[in-house]
Amino acid sequence: MPADPPDDHLFDVVPIAPDGVSTAPPRATPTDLSTVLLDHLDVGVWALAPDGTVLAVNRAAAATIGEQPDTLIGRRFTDLVDPPLSDEGWHLLLDRVDDDRHHRVRLALGTRHGHSVTADLEIGRHRSVQSDVVMVTVRTAAGPGSADPADAPDAAAGSPEVALTDPVDERLRRTIAELPDGIALVDASGRIDHVNDTFCGLVGRSRAQIRHRSVFDPPWMFRDEGDRATTPEESAAVICLRSGRAAVGPVFSVALSRTERIWSRMSAHPVPGGAVVVLEDRTTEVSLRAQIAAVSSTDELTGLGSRRSLHAQLAGLLARDADEQADGPHRVGVLHIDLDGFRTVNDTFGPAIGDRVLVEVADRVRDLADRSPDQAQVSIGRVGVDEFMVSVDGFGPSLAFDMELRRLAEEVQRRLQSPIAVDGLDIRLTASIGVARSPVDATDAERLVVAAEQALAAGRREGRNRLRFYKPELDAATRTGLALDRDLRRAAAARQLEVHYQPIIDLRTGSIAMAEALVRWHHPVEGPIPPSVFIPTAEATGAISAVSDLVISTVARDIAGWTRDRILPSRARIAVNISPTEFEQRDFTDRLAATLDQAGVSPSQLELEITESLLVQDLRAAASRLEQLDDLGFLIALDDFGTGYSSLSYLHTLPFHTLKIDRAFVGDLREGRSGSITRAILTLAHNLGIVAVAEGVETDGQRSFLHEAGCDLVQGFLYAPPMPRAAFERFLVEHGGVVPGIDDPLTIGL
Numbered sequence: 177m178p179a180d181p182p183d184d185h186l187f188d189v190v191p192i193a194p195d196g197v198s199t200a201p202p203r204a205t206p207t208d209l210s211t212v213l214l215d216h217l218d219v220g221v222w223a224l225a226p227d228g229t230v231l232a233v234n235r236a237a238a239a240t241i242g243e244q245p246d247t248l249i250g251r252r253f254t255d256l257v258d259p260p261l262s263d264e265g266w267h268l269l270l271d272r273v274d275d276d277r278h279h280r281v282r283l284a285l286g287t288r289h290g291h292s293v294t295a296d297l298e299i300g301r302h303r304s305v306q307s308d309v310v311m312v313t314v315r316t317a318a319g320p321g322s323a324d325p326a327d328a329p330d331a332a333a334g335s336p337e338v339a340l341t342d343p344v345d346e347r348l349r350r351t352i353a354e355l356p357d358g359i360a361l362v363d364a365s366g367r368i369d370h371v372n373d374t375f376c377g378l379v380g381r382s383r384a385q386i387r388h389r390s391v392f393d394p395p396w397m398f399r400d401e402g403d404r405a406t407t408p409e410e411s412a413a414v415i416c417l418r419s420g421r422a423a424v425g426p427v428f429s430v431a432l433s434r435t436e437r438i439w440s441r442m443s444a445h446p447v448p449g450g451a452v453v454v455l456e457d458r459t460t461e462v463s464l465r466a467q468i469a470a471v472s473s474t475d476e477l478t479g480l481g482s483r484r485s486l487h488a489q490l491a492g493l494l495a496r497d498a499d500e501q502a503d504g505p506h507r508v509g510v511l512h513i514d515l516d517g518f519r520t521v522n523d524t525f526g527p528a529i530g531d532r533v534l535v536e537v538a539d540r541v542r543d544l545a546d547r548s549p550d551q552a553q554v555s556i557g558r559v560g561v562d563e564f565m566v567s568v569d570g571f572g573p574s575l576a577f578d579m580e581l582r583r584l585a586e587e588v589q590r591r592l593q594s595p596i597a598v599d600g601l602d603i604r605l606t607a608s609i610g611v612a613r614s615p616v617d618a619t620d621a622e623r624l625v626v627a628a629e630q631a632l633a634a635g636r637r638e639g640r641n642r643l644r645f646y647k648p649e650l651d652a653a654t655r656t657g658l659a660l661d662r663d664l665r666r667a668a669a670a671r672q673l674e675v676h677y678q679p680i681i682d683l684r685t686g687s688i689a690m691a692e693a694l695v696r697w698h699h700p701v702e703g704p705i706p707p708s709v710f711i712p713t714a715e716a717t718g719a720i721s722a723v724s725d726l727v728i729s730t731v732a733r734d735i736a737g738w739t740r741d742r743i744l745p746s747r748a749r750i751a752v753n754i755s756p757t758e759f760e761q762r763d764f765t766d767r768l769a770a771t772l773d774q775a776g777v778s779p780s781q782l783e784l785e786i787t788e789s790l791l792v793q794d795l796r797a798a799a800s801r802l803e804q805l806d807d808l809g810f811l812i813a814l815d816d817f818g819t820g821y822s823s824l825s826y827l828h829t830l831p832f833h834t835l836k837i838d839r840a841f842v843g844d845l846r847e848g849r850s851g852s853i854t855r856a857i858l859t860l861a862h863n864l865g866i867v868a869v870a871e872g873v874e875t876d877g878q879r880s881f882l883h884e885a886g887c888d889l890v891q892g893f894l895y896a897p898p899m900p901r902a903a904f905e906r907f908l909v910e911h912g913g914v915v916p917g918i919d920d921p922l923t924i925g926l
Contacts, residue, residue, distance in 0.1 A: 220295075220314035228254040228266050228310075237314050239364065239449040240295065242288035253312070258286035270310065273301045285314075289420070293448045316448060358440070358455030366390040366417055369450075378440045378455045380432045391417070391453070398428035401462075413453045416444030427458050475558040477531055478538035483565075486557030490567045491621040493553055494614060507574070508614040509581040511566040512628040513541070513588060516606045516640040518562035523762050524797035525601065532598050534562070537605070540591045541566065544584070565625070574616060578645070585609045585643050593641075606641035608632060617646045637712055639789075661719055663699060664710055668722040673697050675730045676898035677750070679907060680869060680891045683883045688911055690783070692751040692891065693731045694898045695723060715757045724758045728768065731782070732775035734901060739781075743908055751783040751813060751834075756790040760797075765804055779809035783834060787815050791826055799830055806831035813869075817857060827864060835861045837887075839872025845881045855885050862886065 220237030224230055230248050238245045241256065254261040261269075261283075273279045278300040284292040298313045352359045358375030360368050371386050379386070379396040389395050391413040398406045408414055412425035424443040431437050439462040440455045473485035481489065493508045515537065522530035541564055542556055555567045568584065570577050588607060595602040610632025618624040627646040635642030667673050674696045682689040697705050714720040731750055738744035758764060772779060784805065791798050802812055813834035814827070827835070837857055844850035854870075861868040870882050873892030882890055896907060 222253060222312040222314065224253050224310040224312060226270065226301075226308050226310060227263075228252045228261075231309065236449075240287075240293060240314055240316055241285050242448055256285055258284040258292040269299060270301065273299050273310075287448055357457070360386070360413075360453040360455075361450065362391055362413060362417070362444075362453055363450040364417065366392045366414070374457075375453075375455055378430070378438055378457060380430050380438065396430055398430060400426065400428055412442040412444040413451060416446055416451045416453075420446050422446065427462060429462075475538075478535055478558050480538050480542065480564070481555060481557035483557060483559040486555055486559065486565055486567065487621050487625065489555040490624065493555070493567055493569045494619070494621060494624075505574075505615075506569065506571055507577045507616075508567065508569045508624070509577065510612050510624050510628040511568075511581065511585050511588070512559075512610040512612075512625070512632045513564040513566065514560075514608050514610075514632055514636065515562040515592070516608055516636075517760075518605065520760055520797040521603060521605075523760065524800065525598075525603075529598050529601070529603075533596050533603055533605070534558075536596050536598075537592060538564070541588060544587055544591060565628070574613075578613065581611050581613065582643070582645075585611055589641060589643065608635050608640060608642045608644075610635060610644055610646065612646040617648075661713055664697070664714055665719050665722060667697060667699075668719065668726050671726060671730075673723065673726055674900060675727055675734070676900055677904040678891055678898040679896045679904075679911075680751070680889050681895050683879070683887055683890055688908065689889050690749050690751060691904065692753075692785075692898075693727060694753070695727050696898070711755070715755055718757075720755045720757050721761065724755060725767070725771070728752060728771050728782075729775070732772050732777045735777050735781050736775045738905070738908075739777075743905060746778075746781070749781050749783045749811060751785050753785045753815065756787065759786060759790055759801065765801065765808070768805075768810075769808060779805075780811060783811040783813050785813045785815040785836065788817065791830075795826060799826075802830055816871075827860070827866070832866055834867045834869055836869045836871055839892075842870050842872045842878055842882070842892075843874075845878055851881065854882075858885050858887055 220240050221234045222230060222237050223232040230251050230253055233245045233248050235245055238248055248256075254263070254266050269279065269281065278298050280296065280298050282294060282296050285295050286292050293316050296315045298315075300311045302309050302311060352370075352372050355372065356374065358378045359370075359372045360375050361370040362368055368386055368389055368391065371383060373383075376383055376386060379394075381395050385395050391411060392408050394408060394411075398411070400406055406428060410425070412423040415423040415425075422443070422445045425441060427439055427441045429437045429439045437459075439458045441458050442453065442455055444451045444453045473482050473488075474480070475482050490508070490510065518530070518533070521533060538556075538558065553569050557565050559565045566584070566588075568581070570580060588609065592605055592607045595604050597603075610628045610630065612618065612624050612627035612631060614624050617627045631644045631646040635644035638644075676694050676696050677691045678694060679688045680690045680692060681687070695707060695711075697707075697710055699705050711720070711723075714723050731752055735744065735750055739746055761767075769779070772782065786798075786802075805812060811833040812831055813836055814832050815836045816838040817835050835857070837854060841850050841854045841857075845854060858868050867888050868886075869889040869891065870878075870887050871891055873879055873882065873890045873894050875894060878892075879890065879894060899907060
């Protein structure tokens with residue numbers, strides 16, 4: 177209950193003798209007692225004259241508006257109301273009270289800091305012969321005087337907190353109790369006067385452990401996301417009390433046990449006489465963030481680390497203290513693993529089978545890493561559709577570490593060569609691997625990964641199942657390759673690449689049987705760049721699609737024009753080289769057919785040249801694609817026969833129309849062995865009903881040998897070099913046009 181207002185004598189004047197000495201016995205005066213009593217109340221009490229002048233005020237009331245009691249004596253209480261209360265309004269309030277009746281009203285009081293605080297006032301008036309005093313008790317929504325019913329035992333036990341029964345305070349207590357956030361009411365000294373159950377739960381302490389403790393020395397210990405113990409000075413509550421401004425802290429945690437941790441964010445808001453401290457539960461949010469981080473750091477399919485997590489682990493390896501071991505300098509190696517021809521597996525058998533293959537590959541690499549030496553830290557990740565990366569560290573001489581990396585890489589290749597059984601299929605894969613080392617090749621994670629990628633690219637340009645260590649000269653080659661790729665893409669987009677045509681001659685008649693389309697590039701700065709340079713670059717960077725689209729669309733347009741102008745018979749055909757990378761594209765056949773259809777050209781007017789290496793990568797997938805092209809009417813030629821992995825089986829089973837003998841054999845026809853091989857190839861082709869074409873014919877001796885051996889068609893500088901379109905058209909006119917009689921099955925081999 178509110179303390180009873182002081183009686184009339186609390187404000188009596190103490191009599192003073194003429195000589196200035198008090199005539200009263202030496203005891204505490206009523207005024208002294210009133211001051212002590214008022215200042216020990218948590219309820220704000222004002223004693224006012226009937227006109228509103230402040231006669232006395234206790235500390236709790238003065239603190240409500242941020243003032244000291246002695247600065248308020250003599251001021252008008254009505255001026256402290258926000259907005260100020262007029263004299264008429266004040267007297268209307270006084271008319272509502274008398275000795276036996278109090279009046280309650282809610283008003284806003286202006287504070288010394290320029291803002292206002294809402295307060296509930298209880299106004300009473302006490303009149304006697306000697307005095308007429310208006311007593312005002314003040315309670316604010318979050319200020320001193322609000323008490324939780326649960327705190328009643330403390331009050332009964334002598335706690336200085338005064339239990340209130342005002343309906344407004346009761347609603348406030350219930351509201352705070354029901355709020356989802358933790359709430360603590362703190363006085364200006366940092367003492368915690370009141371907390372709700374949510375606050376207790378978020379700091380893992382009981383109400384008895386918290387109340388009357390200070391936020392400067394709290395009974396809880398917060399830790400940040402790095403598990404560092406924080407200091408009270410870092411809390412929003414302390415910052416708010418010291419600055420007088422609202423403060424919001426970061427997310428901290430409190431350990432409830434060894435396995436359970438609660439995360440919360442503290443904010444504090446200044447109020448007259450202290451602050452309101454709010455704790456928001458962020459445990460679910462932090463847990464969700466951790467789950468998202470785990471997902472982003474793990475490859476969902478294989479369970480290996482993601483590219484991001486692997487880079488972070490690699491950075492950790494590079495930062496590992498070299499003093500941990502005394503066996504020599506600290507070294508880190510990176511193996512970038514790329515599965516050769518995996519895309520064909522996906523295209524042929526579908527992504528479900530492809531995924532199972534990737535899981536098996538991951539398991540084999542993971543098992544190998546698990547067998548690494550105990551002192552080595554090994555991290556494995558999937559960094560692309562069919563790419564994996566392994567990072568490993570070690571100590572000791574550079575040569576010994578390189579040997580260990582080579583052993584590891586070769587073991588990866590050996591394990592991946594074993595057939596992978598999936599749904600009755602035995603899928604065989606090979607892997608190309610690029611290796612880079614720190615500190616020899618790079619000292620930071622990003623550059624080390626790039627070095628491994630450059631080594632991998634260098635190996636892949638040489639073929640399949642390659643293992644290459646990074647070398648400094650690869651940097652210059654990479655920069656040159658990147659510039660070349662950039663310029664090549666621009667040239668293709670601007671249609672600055674040219675298509676030249678080289679006639680193919682019928683040896684029996686000497687007439688032009690067909691022609692081969694060859695792309696040429698005249699760089700504006702570097703001059704002519706041979707296809708042997710820019711085609712591998714285009715295949716490695718993906719620019720080959722743009723180059724291929726340009727060549728095929730140009731050839732289709734030219735064929736349509738020559739057919740329309742009767743320069744080229746409708747049965748004549750033009751041969752076009754198809755890159756293995758382009759051939760493996762899922763939409764290759766559809767794009768090719770659409771290009772010819774748009775130009776009005778029949779598929780039979782185009783002969784597609786593929787190399788043996790394409791067949792070796794995945795014979796089943798290649799066969800399926802070739803049969804599809806054959807059904808559409810395209811003619812298929814096997815280029816550079818005899819230089820790769822020649823196999824009689826695919827000559828017998830695949831729909832080849834033409835077999836092209838590589839210039840390596842034609843150039844050495846004088847030697848008995850090359851001549852014998854060439855004759856054998858010609859006999860084989862004729863027996864299978866396949867047209868034979870010899871490339872690189874440059875001398876009469878070569879022509880005579882091939883004619884005698886029964887070769888059907890020849891091409892080479894002996895007859896004509898590759899020519900631009902205009903020159904090729906003139907060549908056609910000058911030599912009587914194209915006579916495609918060799919296409920007639922009845923004349924083949926005659």
